[in-house]
């Protein structure tokens with residue numbers, strides 16, 4: 369694959385950007401979908417490029433578009449509060465969105481916009497190589513599991529290729545609905561458990577993520593050496609280890625050291 373200089377179109381085969389900063393440069397001048405025409409600033413993402421936890425929202429809103437940073441409005445304030453309860457700070461995670469430019473009037477991103485923006489998220493995932501992917505809201509979750517249902521699956525610890533997928537409600541939904549906000553608070557407190565589960569996955573024995581399009585599956589069922597089905601369609605996810613026998617100490621194993629991620633020390 370070739371390397372794409374900043375500003376050049378991201379066509380398939382030209383997505384081999386070598387750093388998070390390089391992706392950010394390309395995103396800021398990207399014109400690959402109609403969303404570029406309404407933006408003030410593209411919002412490539414923010415946080416630690418070696419984070420164990422990647423948080424993926426849907427798309428920038430007004431404040432994010434103004435500042436070029438993800439989750440800096442009211443949803444962002446709630447997200448910060450929730451992370452603080454874990455405790456996590458946004459400096460220790462990486463936060464981005466399915467689409468990097470604000471959809472007009474905060475409408476949902478359209479399928480062709482999600483598709484156009486996909487190479488950026490794909491490469492961010494490859495480079496950051498997070499252990500846990502937290503999706504916020506329906507659109508972000510459906511990017512990984514097209515048949516998913518956020519009202520059913522929120523807070524479940526799911527296996528997605530060699531990572532953990534942890535779907536949460538969107539903070540904006542929490543701001544509108546107190547019951548959802550309560551669920552969100554409860555769910556987010558399972559993040560350390562999700563991270564512990566992720567550290568049991570031996571990524572070296574698994575195929576590359578882009579060789580095996582993902583579907584979520586329960587942790588503990590998948591054998592590390594057994595490749596998953598070659599399908600982009602997901603089957604029904606189930607909660608892994610509900611109620612949890614997840615108390616094994618996992619901090620400081622080789623996976624932790626390999627990542628060099630101080631964030632793990634919080635747990």
Ligand code: URA
Nearest residue numbers: 425426427428438439
């Ligand atoms: N909502 C999102 O989905 N992403 C942001 O960055 C802000 C609000």
Ligand code: SF4
Nearest residue numbers: 398401404469484485
């Ligand atoms: Fe490019 Fe993504 Fe912005 Fe569309 S949303 S213009 S694909 S960066």
